[in-house]
Amino acid sequence: MKRTFWTAVFLIFVLPLRLWAEEPSFYVNLQDSPLYLKAGFDTAWPTAAPDGSWREFTSWSNVIISKLKLPDQAGQPKRAFLSPSGRHEQEWTIAIPFTMEGPPPLFPGLYLAAIGDNWEIYLNGTPVRSEMHLDGKGRIRQHHSQRDVFFPMDRTLFRTGENLLIFRIVGDPTDQTIGFQYSAPYYLADYEYISYKNRETVEMLLIGVFILTGIYHFLIFAVNRKTRHNVFYGAFSLFMGLYFLSRTHGIYRLIPDTWIVVKLEFFFIFLVIPVLGAYTEMLCLGRIQLVTRIYSGLFAFMAVSQLFFVHSYGSDALIVWQLLGIPALLWIFLHNLLLPFVREIKTGTKFGDALLNSYPGNLLIGVSFFIFAAITDIVTSIFLHLPKQFSHFALCVFVLATAVMLTRLYGRLNRELAEKSALLENAETPEAAREAVFTAHGLTEREQEVAHLIVEGLSNTEIAGRLFLSESSVGFHITNIYRKFALEGKSNGRAAFLSEVLTGGPTNERCFSQGS
Numbered sequence: 001m002k003r004t005f006w007t008a009v010f011l012i013f014v015l016p017l018r019l020w021a022e023e024p025s026f027y028v029n030l031q032d033s034p035l036y037l038k039a040g041f042d043t044a045w046p047t048a049a050p051d052g053s054w055r056e057f058t059s060w061s062n063v064i065i066s067k068l069k070l071p072d073q074a075g076q077p078k079r080a081f082l083s084p085s086g087r088h089e090q091e092w093t094i095a096i097p098f099t100m101e102g103p104p105p106l107f108p109g110l111y112l113a114a115i116g117d118n119w120e121i122y123l124n125g126t127p128v129r130s131e132m133h134l135d136g137k138g139r140i141r142q143h144h145s146q147r148d149v150f151f152p153m154d155r156t157l158f159r160t161g162e163n164l165l166i167f168r169i170v171g172d173p174t175d176q177t178i179g180f181q182y183s184a185p186y187y188l189a190d191y192e193y194i195s196y197k198n199r200e201t202v203e204m205l206l207i208g209v210f211i212l213t214g215i216y217h218f219l220i221f222a223v224n225r226k227t228r229h230n231v232f233y234g235a236f237s238l239f240m241g242l243y244f245l246s247r248t249h250g251i252y253r254l255i256p257d258t259w260i261v262v263k264l265e266f267f268f269i270f271l272v273i274p275v276l277g278a279y280t281e282m283l284c285l286g287r288i289q290l291v292t293r294i295y296s297g298l299f300a301f302m303a304v305s306q307l308f309f310v311h312s313y314g315s316d317a318l319i320v321w322q323l324l325g326i327p328a329l330l331w332i333f334l335h336n337l338l339l340p341f342v343r344e345i346k347t348g349t350k351f352g353d354a355l356l357n358s359y360p361g362n363l364l365i366g367v368s369f370f371i372f373a374a375i376t377d378i379v380t381s382i383f384l385h386l387p388k389q390f391s392h393f394a395l396c397v398f399v400l401a402t403a404v405m406l407t408r409l410y411g412r413l414n415r416e417l418a419e420k421s422a423l424l425e426n427a428e429t430p431e432a433a434r435e436a437v438f439t440a441h442g443l444t445e446r447e448q449e450v451a452h453l454i455v456e457g458l459s460n461t462e463i464a465g466r467l468f469l470s471e472s473s474v475g476f477h478i479t480n481i482y483r484k485f486a487l488e489g490k491s492n493g494r495a496a497f498l499s500e501v502l503t504g505g506p507t508n509e510r511c512f513s514q515g516s
Contacts, residue, residue, distance in 0.1 A: 028098055029187050037063065047125035063180040079174035103160065107155070107192065124164055145259075150198060177311065200250055210399060220234075236275045270317070340360040454481075
């Protein structure tokens with residue numbers, strides 16, 4: 001397993017460092033040219049230079065129709081935030097004149113960071129690409145708001161000197177994807193260069209790692225139903241893989257209607273935080289807290305409801321998810337990971353042992369690694385203008401490292417259970433057998449004291465008074481005891497624990513099958 005992990009890490013970090021293609025012999029940055037916008041469309045416009053009736057943008061990045069407030073749109077009803085319905089389709093035309101100083105290459109191509117919704121493109125009056133899917137009444141029957149659009153063009157359509165690109169766009173005027181919703185890049189270049197720059201080999205490798213890791217942990221749960229945290233971790237890894245898959249340009253070959261793709265993208269990303277919160281709480285605290293249940297229910301409602309409404313509703317829900325996701329992630333980091341880690345230190349565990357040999361410690365390492373990579377992405381993109389890639393790889397390494405962590409800790413548990421079996425066979429009295437059970441499960445000295453008092457029948461309050469501890473500290477120790485006995489999340493945890501210790505009940509045998 002370790003060799004597989006490090007091999008995957010090597011491939012993930014080596015492949016992104018592949019050499020970029022040489023600079024193309026032909027490159028025209030469309031954003032260096034002015035952009036002209038006009039409501040409606042006329043068949044004469046692709047062949048005529050824009051006049052004074054067009055709205056001119058001498059400098060442009062993202063061009064979103066709903067945010068431009070064109071004169072033609074004055075007085076139109078606005079869409080309320082989180083409204084489930086949109087507006088009737090309208091047409092717009094975008095013109096980008098550009099200059100070529102020499103002949104085009106043998107195989108020129110066009111790259112657009114994003115364009116939506118239904119659209120068609122003309123070069124010097126000739127149509128070069130169309131994604132118009134309208135019914136007889138002019139309504140859209142299949143949506144095509146796409147990212148990373150690129151295709152080859154006929155070199156004979158280019159002229160030395162002035163050229164004109166025309167984009168006809170049809171869509172809901174309140175939809176924030178109508179137009180060029182991404183800020184950059186938009187350019188003409190050698191098609192070989194464009195296709196090379198947009199290969200998705202590394203992305204597909206990452207997606208495969210996420211999906212296979214998720215399936216792997218579902219299989220672990222199928223073998224041992226007591227490891228409920230594997231369900232949530234498997235869902236987290238699987239949802240991340242499917243989310244990244246929905247953001248590749250290759251997905252449009254499988255699902256042509258991009259509204260379906262976007263709805264699936266929103267669905268998976270909305271559920272990532274709830275399953276991550278449930279996973280960390282089940283693993284580190286033994287149960288799912290009320291706070292996690294509340295925000296998980298809200299995120300699940302948004303994930304499901306956006307499947308049935310217009311795309312703009314999903315975009316609004318995404319804003320809500322982003323705002324609520326920040327405190328939810330802080331809750332996960334502070335309450336689910338940092339607080340249990342601090343408590344582990346307070347029980348007398350050395351810092352290094354708590355960091356390397358406990359669930360909260362291992363997860364803190366992975367989360368910190370991911371945060372560091374995300375900060376590196378932000379810094380390099382702002383100051384060095386490099387693409388944001390490291391956080392994706394770091395998240396993949398986090399998933400793999402967590403899988404290795406679970407495997408290692410489960411392996412240690414199996415060894416402890418084997419030692420338990422041997423000690424039980426050699427124990428001469430019930431007290432000695434009980435001591436052997438506590439030792440074999442890796443209970444600390446304080447946890448053994450608490451466990452003995454549980455067996456004596458004392459309540460949490462009585463245990464706190466006997467050991468001069470707070471009830472919250474006693475609860476923390478009991479949670480750790482149940483986790484080490486693989487009783488996490490059980491509503492009758494005390495009864496199951498007593499059955500395990502006093503009678504060697506059915507949970508005793510199932511513990512020996514724990515593994516990954």
